[in-house]
Amino acid sequence: MRGSPKKIAMPFAKWVSYLDWRWLLFITSPLFLFFLFFSPPPSPSFSSFSSLPHFLISHAFQDNSTFASRDESVVRSRIAVCLVGGARRFELTGPSIIDNILKQYPNSDLFLHSPLDKDAFKFSLLKHAPRVASVRIFQPQPLSETESEARVLTALHSPNALQGLVQYFNLVEGCLTMIRSYEAKKNFKYDWIVRTRVDGYWNRPLEPEHFTAGKYVVPEGSSYGGLNDRLGIGDQNTSKVALSRLSLIPALDSAGFHGLNSETAFKAQLTTQGVSYMTKRLPFCIVSDRRYDFPPGEFGVPVAALSSPGPLSGAKCRPCKSACKGKCVDRAMAVLNRGWSWTQWGDGSLRLCNASAGWEDGWETLFDKVAGKKFAAARKRIQTMKLEDCLRDFKQLKKRAVTWKAPPATDICTVGLAHT
Ligand SMILES: *[C@@H]1O[C@H](CO)[C@@H](O)[C@H](O)[C@H]1NC(C)=O
Numbered sequence: 001m002r003g004s005p006k007k008i009a010m011p012f013a014k015w016v017s018y019l020d021w022r023w024l025l026f027i028t029s030p031l032f033l034f035f036l037f038f039s040p041p042p043s044p045s046f047s048s049f050s051s052l053p054h055f056l057i058s059h060a061f062q063d064n065s066t067f068a069s070r071d072e073s074v075v076r077s078r079i080a081v082c083l084v085g086g087a088r089r090f091e092l093t094g095p096s097i098i099d100n101i102l103k104q105y106p107n108s109d110l111f112l113h114s115p116l117d118k119d120a121f122k123f124s125l126l127k128h129a130p131r132v133a134s135v136r137i138f139q140p141q142p143l144s145e146t147e148s149e150a151r152v153l154t155a156l157h158s159p160n161a162l163q164g165l166v167q168y169f170n171l172v173e174g175c176l177t178m179i180r181s182y183e184a185k186k187n188f189k190y191d192w193i194v195r196t197r198v199d200g201y202w203n204r205p206l207e208p209e210h211f212t213a214g215k216y217v218v219p220e221g222s223s224y225g226g227l228n229d230r231l232g233i234g235d236q237n238t239s240k241v242a243l244s245r246l247s248l249i250p251a252l253d254s255a256g257f258h259g260l261n262s263e264t265a266f267k268a269q270l271t272t273q274g275v276s277y278m279t280k281r282l283p284f285c286i287v288s289d290r291r292y293d294f295p296p297g298e299f300g301v302p303v304a305a306l307s308s309p310g311p312l313s314g315a316k317c318r319p320c321k322s323a324c325k326g327k328c329v330d331r332a333m334a335v336l337n338r339g340w341s342w343t344q345w346g347d348g349s350l351r352l353c354n355a356s357a358g359w360e361d362g363w364e365t366l367f368d369k370v371a372g373k374k375f376a377a378a379r380k381r382i383q384t385m386k387l388e389d390c391l392r393d394f395k396q397l398k399k400r401a402v403t404w405k406a407p408p409a410t411d412i413c414t415v416g417l418a419h420t
């Protein structure tokens with residue numbers, strides 16, 4: 001799948017940079033010849049000057065090769081892919097994550113950190129993941145809320161109050177802990193950590209150009225006053241700061257921050273620790289069952305149709321017959337506050353759902369049509385899964401995982417499939 005856009009795009013880019021240099025050589029060489037034949041006798045500095053065309057040529061070749069190898073080096077690098085969150089609609093998102101992230105990078109390892117709930121059995125789909133480093137599925141417990149957390153964070157806009165935020169931060173930071181202990185055990189360090197969510201639906205591959213050395217990369221838009229925290233890509237240094245969501249709260253407290261939501265806390269984490277970041281458009285959306293007023297107001301939430309061409313940079317989405325496209329999207333999006341739920345919608349990338357009610361009848365067919373046969377098959381497998389299928393798949397998944405901390409498969413499968 002990665003091949004198709006890539007194999008066309010890469011040679012073209014190479015071709016252009018090659019042409020640029022050829023063109024430069026073409027116009028500079030007559031000048032050089034002129035200089036060579038009509039210049040004063042060689043001076044000591046001449047010899048170094050005579051290497052100019054050679055410099056240009058070698059630079060042209062070098063440029064070409066570094067261009068190719070930078071791309072290749074990301075593809076070949078060691079990448080920890082950290083997936084966090086509940087499995088809610090994993091039958092829709094899981095296969096897209098496997099194909100568009102894990103299978104794109106042959107040296108990427110999966111880390112899963114998730115609570116046990118009635119949907120956790122859907123993680124059985126991960127038996128198709130190429131490399132599974134570590135799985136941690138845990139019985140959720142209320143976490144104590146510290147005084148500094150209560151001072152720094154606000155429960156406003158968080159669906160489950162302060163506890164919800166603390167649980168989420170714990171999921172994210174726990175993934176860093178899992179990666180660290182795996183690295184210690186295997187005695188190596190990952191080059192990159194991709195932190196993403198279980199409920200992300202990817203409609204295109206994660207590309208090498210989404211990785212930027214020395215900067216923490218986050219999706220554009222959906223910034224809610226801070227920075228979009230639905231995905232992050234960084235090296236060891238930047239990821240350490242970005243994923244330390246609980247342990248940096250005291251630092252934010254001493255820096256005088258208060259009333260932060262997830263996104264503003266995330267931004268404060270990076271800025272107080274001197275981590276520079278950049279935003280990019282990334283080809284995923286967050287599949288959500290939540291209802292939102294339509295059309296959205298200034299601080300409302302736009303819900304994208306899963307069939308939108310994208311990239312949606314982590315905006316909320318669901319399978320729907322789009323209620324709004326083209327000019328209607330222009331009008332609807334112009335209302336949104338740029339620093340809040342706004343997302344980039346240019347080039348027809350976005351179509352909107354009327355998400356004021358539950359998912360519409362026939363959403364399955366809409367999904368299958370967009371996602372294709374293979375993903376549709378995974379959706380159906382989960383929808384019709386029997387207890388024994390689940391047990392068998394979990395057994396296979398467990399065998400593939402290097403580290404496994406989870407309740408017995410019978411617990412995970414029966415919680416979700418007791419009725420079948
Ligand atoms: C660019 O690199 C390719 C291999 O990646 C090579 O075949 C080609 O000759 C190079 N072209 C230039 C102008 O360096």
Ligand SMILES: *[C@@H]1O[C@H](CO)[C@@H](O)[C@H](O)[C@H]1NC(C)=O
Nearest residue numbers: 191213214215235236237238
């Ligand atoms: C990460 O931080 C260490 C220590 O501050 C530094 O030596 C190293 O060069 C940094 N690595 C990268 C890739 O920025």
Ligand SMILES: *[C@@H]1O[C@H](CO)[C@@H](O)[C@H](O)[C@H]1NC(C)=O
Nearest residue numbers: 294295323354355356357358
């Ligand atoms: C959105 O959907 C709701 C419920 O299905 C409906 O009542 C409402 O009229 C719709 N809004 C628009 C603007 O289409």
